[in-house]
Amino acid sequence: MIKVQGVSKSFNGLKAVNELSLEIKEEENLILLGASGCGKTTTLKMINCLIKPDQGQIFINGKNIQDQSPIDLRRNIGYVLQNNGLFPHYSVAQNIAIVPHLLKWDKKRIETRVDELLEKLHLPNSYRSRYPHELSGGQQQRVGIARALAAHPPILLMDEPFGALDNVTRTKIQEEFKALDELKRKTIVMVTHDVQEAFTLGNQICLMDKGAVVQIGKPWDLLFKPSHSLVTSFLQEQRLQLEFKTILLAALWPWLPTADQTDNHITLSSQSTLWDALERLQQNKTETLQIVDHKKEAKTAGFEQLMSAIYRYKKTIVT
Numbered sequence: 001m002i003k004v005q006g007v008s009k010s011f012n013g014l015k016a017v018n019e020l021s022l023e024i025k026e027e028e029n030l031i032l033l034g035a036s037g038c039g040k041t042t043t044l045k046m047i048n049c050l051i052k053p054d055q056g057q058i059f060i061n062g063k064n065i066q067d068q069s070p071i072d073l074r075r076n077i078g079y080v081l082q083n084n085g086l087f088p089h090y091s092v093a094q095n096i097a098i099v100p101h102l103l104k105w106d107k108k109r110i111e112t113r114v115d116e117l118l119e120k121l122h123l124p125n126s127y128r129s130r131y132p133h134e135l136s137g138g139q140q141q142r143v144g145i146a147r148a149l150a151a152h153p154p155i156l157l158m159d160e161p162f163g164a165l166d167n168v169t170r171t172k173i174q175e176e177f178k179a180l181d182e183l184k185r186k187t188i189v190m191v192t193h194d195v196q197e198a199f200t201l202g203n204q205i206c207l208m209d210k211g212a213v214v215q216i217g218k219p220w221d222l223l224f225k226p227s228h229s230l231v232t233s234f235l236q237e238q239r240l241q242l243e244f245k246t247i248l249l250a251a252l253w254p255w256l257p258t259a260d261q262t263d264n265h266i267t268l269s270s271q272s273t274l275w276d277a278l279e280r281l282q283q284n285k286t287e288t289l290q291i292v293d294h295k296k297e298a299k300t301a302g303f304e305q306l307m308s309a310i311y312r313y314k315k316t317i318v319t
């Protein structure tokens with residue numbers, strides 16, 4: 001759906017993006033991850049034609065973006081800016097309605113869409129007449145996301161959308177974001193320097209360094225099949241948590257004990273991650289979980305069995 005081909009961009013003679021190539025398939029959620037200044041935002045802005053590459057080409061659905069008017073291009077792309085970028089003198093409803101207005105939707109349709117988005121993003125309807133400075137950071141961020149989604153663009157570009165939030169708010173919004181039905185059919189490119197966020201939200205991760213791709217792949221590939229020592233060192237500090245977020249219970253199946261007969265366990269799908277399982281154990285203050293796979297086979301495991309299974313699973317991975 002989006003193809004970036006040999007793209008470079010320099011500012012004042014310094015390369016911000018250096019011969020970068022990547023592909024983002026339809027409905028994929030790709031995270032551009034990397035240290036500050038590695039060229040993530042510049043890449044995102046080039047996809048949206050906010051910055052013109054010095055070299056290389058970008059295609060969306062097979063069409064070179066240089067051959068389209070920026071207005072037509074942006075009609076299909078929602079953009080969530082760093083620090084939300086809301087217009088301070090527009091109310092919440094006016095901010096959300098910016099693109100539908102440009103597209104000349106009728107008043108009723110706009111009102112209905114604003115109501116719908118406020119509800120989906122867990123904002124009280126009474127907030128529609130508030131101004132951005134009357135909202136918390138988390139609420140502003142929700143409005144920023146609603147605004148980007150307003151005209152149903154198939155592509156969503158998000159630049160550090162949760163970057164300015166405290167940890168608790170950020171985790172909550174990330175969870176809501178993951179659960180939002182409307183996002184499931186979108187192609188999303190999100191910039192972050194937060195490794196945990198990348199592994200929580202991305203199904204593809206592109207690790208960048210000095211304006212170039214170091215590795216692009218599924219979270220599991222970056223953890224267990226790193227293509228470069230830079231990948232290993234970037235993930236090292238938080239490795240254990242990342243492994244827990246990446247490994248599915250289904251992968252641990254051979255090493256989990258068969259379910260016992262007592263059925264008063266909390267039940268979890270084998271498509272859940274190890275992280276989900278540990279959270280459920282903690283939240284429900286229970287000793288064991290029942291894990292059920294697609295064939296309705298069941299296993300029972302507590303903390304110790306899960307840890308033993310992951311240890312044995314990791315021994316099978318040849319790096």
Ligand SMILES: Nc1ncnc2c1ncn2[C@@H]1O[C@H](COP(=O)(O)OP(=O)(O)OP(=O)(O)O)[C@@H](O)[C@H]1O
Pocket residue numbers: 011012015016034035036037038039040041042043193
């Ligand atoms: N308009 C500009 N003028 C001059 N230099 C720029 C401009 N925009 C970006 N740069 C430089 O290009 C490099 C890449 O910047 P970019 O914003 O793409 O990085 P980033 O990975 O998104 O960083 P961060 O995570 O801090 O937002 C940096 O060295 C930055 O200083």
